Amino acid sequence: MPDARVIPLDPEGHQPTATPSPRSTFWDFVRRRIMGNYVVDDFGFDADLTEHLLLPPLRPLFERWFRVEVRGIDRVPSEGGALIVANHSGTIAVDSVMTQMALFDHHPAHRHLRMLGADLVFDTPFVGEVARKAGHTLACMPDAQRLLSRGEVVGVWPEGFKGIGKPFSERYKLQRFGRGGFVSAALRARVPIIPTAIVGAEEIYPMIGNISPLARLLGLPYVPVTPTFPWLGPLGLIPLPSRWIIEFGEPVHTEDLVGDIDDPMAVLELTDAVRERIQQSLYRLLVQRESTF
């Protein structure tokens, strides 16, 4: 630490430290957690826990393992609501977590991404608990609108399980985008839609098979078979170190489209337009990415 502690310390006096050392910040964090002295928002988002405990272990994965290149981060506004719509892939939703990481670490305003997830997520022990604490909530219209109207950046992956659970042979082919509920939410809240393309997540767990009887038995959308899972046991859970690009695209402004809220045709058209933009960006980025690994 070459530039730390320029003021000589007086062990008797109680000099307030101008910049707390990382270690004292850590102990302050532990103290807050033990005493219950932190704020959780209406959705259950625990910013203190997310910033100090949930995101840090993912940072090496983001920076060293996947070497994520973030593009167009300045297209996400520094203030106010925005809706990030991205492609979904990779068997496990690592792509959404990496997008959250990109937005928090690379955006000048260090914004938190508030994702909308399936109800299965919130009915699964531990997973649901962590998801809520990390800022995510159920994909339903009231929550989407509440978040957007509070000026949060909301993330949706409209392909859902169809996207992350698709076979490796269909990589980078966008699945159906549902009913366009996300478009209605953005229109109502008058926030921009930011089509976002994620390249690299498809290769982390290449899904070459699906044990569907087991999936039905367990009530899961799929039970994946990858080149390493379940053959290598827990080692099979290590994602392949693919090279990633996350590109936040040109925003679609919705202020002038408010009249279209009640027109299902217009909503579906806009949904398709967003989907098409993401698909085009994916093809372009795939060409630009020099190697998969």
Added chain:
Amino acid sequence: MGRVVLVTGASRHLGGLMVRALARDPGVARVIGVDVVPPHRPLPGAEFIRADIRNPVIGKVLRSADVDTVVHMGVIATPMQAGGRTAMKEINVIGTMQLLAACQKAPSVTRVIVKSSSSVYGAGPRDPALFTEDMSPQHPPTSGWAKDSVEVEGYVRGFARRRPDVSVAILRLANVIGPRVETAMTEYFTLPVVPTVLGYDARLQFVHEDDAISALHRATSSGISGVFNIAGEGIIALSQAVRRTGRPSVPVPGALLGIVGRGIAPTRLVDFSREQVRFLTYGRGIDTSRATRDLGFTARRSTAVAFDEFLGGYDLSPALAESVISGVTSAARMLTTRGGSRA
């Protein structure tokens, strides 16, 4: 001419607070408290009638006193208070039916205020973060107090249809907490070891007992009709709440929570019914903007402040945890400082 207000459930803590608050209100000429048991604390400036609302005698009380406002707070939350679940359901549901039947026949009654509960929204994984009054529950309650509250609200809506001249307000209170009130939740947080649901962390919302009374009082004097959510601002996570009590918690699988809980506290009125376990698993939040806008009521204390005042009243604090952590922190700071000055 001042108003004549009848309050049911007057012998219990919140009912008593309400009676005393109304007795101090210059706009109220007479306050009549009704309950099946005599009040624990005196009700200065108010009258008390020991009567059962399940009995038609309540109609006579309404007529003879020319009651114009009825505040129904006689819905009981835990079987222990009523002497069993059957008696509880009887008091809650049949009692409400009788009371409303009496109100319907009493021409003097122009205003009915019902204390209900946010438990009518149920609790589950498909719930929105905050319920507004118009949303229907995703996981409707199937048992206990929550089910009773749903039925009570149903009868109240029926009454409102039959007596359109009466203004009817239903207040859905979040869990009431505070330094003096005793509820299933205060009992839960004062257990020597607090059992929680493994793998879940419920979002809780509280309303301070004094704020709950202010809200009911406000509804009584405003004469506005409708359903209103009442809660302190913000939420607190169950794990966070337990940490603030300083009590140890033990996470157990949801299916075992009832058994473990009753093992820890066999005689207390703490509730581990199926509905309550669901609540302790998923929690619930309610949106209070309608009460702010239409009723002009905002709770003075947030959820977190209300909870801290409860801790103060019950003399709970993470004191031991605090001294341990301060010891560790100062030791760590000293080590960090030595390391830092050497560098």
